[in-house]
Amino acid sequence: MNTNRRDFLTLTGLTSLSLALPRSLRANTTPPHVLVIGGGFGGATVAKYLKLWGGNIDVTLIDRDASHYACILSNLVVTGAIPISRIQLGYGNLKTKRGVNIVQGEALSVDPASKEVTVKIGNDFFAYAFDKLVLSPGIDFINPAGNYNSDLTPHAWKAGPQTLLLKNQLAAMAKKQTFVMTIPKSPYRCPPGPYERACSVADYLKRKKSGAKIIVLDANASIQAEPINFGNAFTKTYKDVLTYIPNAAVSEVDSSTKTIVTSQGTFKGAVLNVIPNQRAGQIVANAGLVNDPTGKWALVNPLNYASTLYPDIHILGDSQGTGQPKSGHMANSQAKVCADAIIRGFSGEAPDPSPVTSSACFSPITSKTASWLTASFQYDPVTKAMKRVEPSFAEAPRPTSDGMEQMFHWADNIFADSFS
Amino acid sequence: MQTSSPPSHPTTLLRAANPRTLLALSAACAYHTLPAAPPPGQLLSSQCFQCHGTNGQPVSGFEGIGGENANEMHKELLEMSLRKPEGIMDLQIRAYTPAQLRLIANYLSTLPKTGETNDD
Incomplete structure (x- = not known):
């Protein structure tokens, strides 16, 4: 239907009528x-x-x-x-x-x-x-209680202006200052993502802000994805700059003072990166x-x-x-x-009775290396649910420079497969 | 009447009551202008395209997978699914049953080889 015809129909009051017709009553060439x-x-x-x-x-x-x-x-x-x-x-x-x-x-x-x-x-x-x-x-966010304002304490969990806000706050940090971030309660968007961010920020602080630290407050009891690679990164690669605190449920945030109250104590940072809990x-x-x-x-x-x-x-x-x-x-x-x-x-x-879905993901661990994670799912006709295929579920044995190279190829191809 | 230029496509500026009575006349009728059943293996194979490119034609890095001999491709996929995992591909391939791998190999063989044509 072209614009002129639609305008005409709207003017004559017929548009609502024609659109209300079930498809089967419209011409079947439409x-x-x-x-x-x-x-x-x-x-x-x-x-x-x-x-x-x-x-x-x-x-x-x-x-x-x-x-x-x-x-x-x-x-x-x-x-x-x-x-x-x-x-x-x-x-x-x-x-x-x-x-x-x-x-x-x-x-x-x-x-x-x-x-x-x-x-x-x-x-x-x-x-x-x-x-x-x-x-x-x-996703949308379930904002934490208190004086919370994502313009002051960015989540950067929807990319765009929020990403730049966090980038600028990180760049503006002085030496010896602290970056505090939270990890939401599962399920949330991108299971390895918050741990990847912790690694990327820790690597940056080590290279650019001597004496600066990062505190990672996880609402979950343990690392939610790639426990081996992120566990090694937290306890070995970044042990001097990163503190990981599990079971830290957020009770209140004051974005103006960059203070956060959790079940594991109260924390304050030069940068406070609160990634709130999530919903549809x-x-x-x-x-x-x-x-x-x-x-x-x-x-x-x-x-x-x-x-x-x-x-x-x-x-x-x-x-x-x-x-x-x-x-x-x-x-x-x-x-x-x-x-x-x-x-x-x-x-x-x-529908096809046996669909397969999969998720692959590459995560930078340092500025030169990345790990990967993959999981695939088959439809289970008994439970009528997608069931993870256990032999397909694994994380990379270790982060590598090849992984970093593959990460950019993966991004290029999935960007194109989705958007062009 | 609002006068702003409307966006493309079947919309109407919101106005009062829509007549709904004709909804009751709904009759079953398939869409004649649509294709019949999708080819076997098309949906399964598309799960390769996030990394190997739409229709197996990557824009970067990973190898093209369109237009290969179906039997050779099937053999290669089976080998990857059975050997000790060496990389992410060996894990991904384990998601599929042997019958699904056969469907994938057959479908991919019908696609153009990388660089021969576009995916339209």
Whole structure:
């Protein structure tokens, strides 16, 4: 439908009527419309693969920002090792190469009955009709109690301006000062990520800020990913600069004084990097789709990522509650399962009964070396859940310079596989 | 009536009551313009593309995996899944059953070889 026709229909009051028609009553040459909310790794990948595999499907991708900043490699932006432009991923290729409609706006609410999403664009509100909706908004934060302000104590757990804020605070540290960071309660986005950040910052402090220290306050009882590599880094490589404190649940934060109260004591730093506890993106909550026992995530069928509440609304990536790790690589992996199932569904077919998803991740341990972590999942028809394949689950034997090289190749390829 | 220029695609400026009555007339009807079943192995193989590039055509570093002989590729995948793990690939490959590895090898062999064409 072109703009002129839509304007005409709106003027004549017919638009609402025509969009309300079920697809089966519209001309069957009209392609189905898939609306994707959230342009991170999950949303970008599902939009791309719907077009690549699906042929005649209209796909619209809506994100509040004009481009996406990858969390992948973002700890290297914090330390100044790479510029932020290295992790900025635009939507131009999805638009011109794949034919995805790109819309910059903020999705506010979902009406599952009328199959419409309300989107704020500039100062106006629009209703977007869909045949299938995919929500991939990433995480939102559960802000800690107290005088908390992420502009003063950045989380840098959504990349972009927050990443630069933390980078500038780190660069401004004087010698012998302290960097305090927190690790949220699991599950959170990117299990190895906070430990990777601790290593990247510790390496930076050793090289650039003599006598400076980092205190790592972990809300969990132990290191949540790559316990061997991060354990060795904390107790050997960085033993003179890094203090790791497990079981440190955050009770209060004062961002103005950069003070944090935890179950393991009160800490104050020149930089306070609070990474708050996490939940599904707000639009998932607004749509009434948060229904797991913890009250934080959305339950889905892992054969197609459809909500257990509404079969035409799919949730993938960090917001879904299948128990698979929350990461960009995993979101890309799930997005392909979702795209394949949506295409099959339009043709009246059931989803693939045996999907496999995987997560690979490379983490810098020093400025010259990186480790890796991998885990893959098969669908278990008995439990109807994704089950980790234990022989596929491992961390690198040790961090290496080859690992660092592979990390950049991995980033280049997953950036391209998702966004171009 | 709001006058801002609307975004691309099927939207309507929000306004009062939508007529919904025709929803009741819904009838089952498949989408004739869509392709039939996806080829076997396509979805499984796409889980290689995060590192080996869309359709097995990497943009950086790792080897291209499109357009290889299916039997040779299958043999190589099986070997990787059985040997003592040497790197991340040997772990990743252990996610798949032997039957899935066969599907992957067959599908990848139908893709263009790296550099021969693009993925459109």
